[in-house]
Amino acid sequence: MKKYLLLLLAQFSSVFLLSFIAYLIRPVPVVHEIVIYALVPLFSSVSAGWIVLKGVNPYLAWIFPPIAMAAAAFLSTLGIGQNPLPMMITAFVSLIGAAAGDVTLKTRKKGRK
Numbered sequence: 332m333k334k335y336l337l338l339l340l341a342q343f344s345s346v347f348l349l350s351f352i353a354y355l356i357r358p359v360p361v362v363h364e365i366v367i368y369a370l371v372p373l374f375s376s377v378s379a380g381w382i383v384l385k386g387v388n389p390y391l392a393w394i395f396p397p398i399a400m401a402a403a404a405f406l407s408t409l410g411i412g413q414n415p416l417p418m419m420i421t422a423f424v425s426l427i428g429a430a431a432g433d434v435t436l437k438t439r440k441k442g443r444k
Contacts, residue, residue: 338382339395346375346396346421350403354413371400372421376428383432393429397422 353366375396383389397418404413 334385335387338385338387339391342375342378342382342392343395343399345378346371347399347403349374350400351407354404354407357407367417368420371396371417372424375400375421375425376431379425379428380432380435383429384436389429389433392432393422393426396425 350367350371353363353371356366357363379389379392379396383392400418400421404418
């Protein structure tokens with residue numbers, strides 16, 4: 332149980348840090364758009380799939396990246412609302428990553444029997 336909590340905390344903190352850095356580089360629009368719309372969702376998908384392979388429930392694995400992104404957006408702007416589209420993209424892509432990790436895990440288990 333402790334291992335799973337540490338994995339979820341590591342996922343939350345890493346996505347939070349990457350999102351916070353992305354919101355801090357907002358004055359550079361091109362880099363900000365690339366990081367916020369491509370790198371953060373891709374990283375959250377990979378991290379969700381990876382922790383599902385480590386044994387975390389896939390329903391828990393996909394929900395923390397969009398929450399971390401929302402918290403980073405709130406903290407970086409001190410309460411001013413941000414565009415919700417990157418958070419929705421992150422949620423959808425991390426859901427896909429968690430599902431892919433779950434399918435990979437079930438396929439591996441099926442192959443062993």
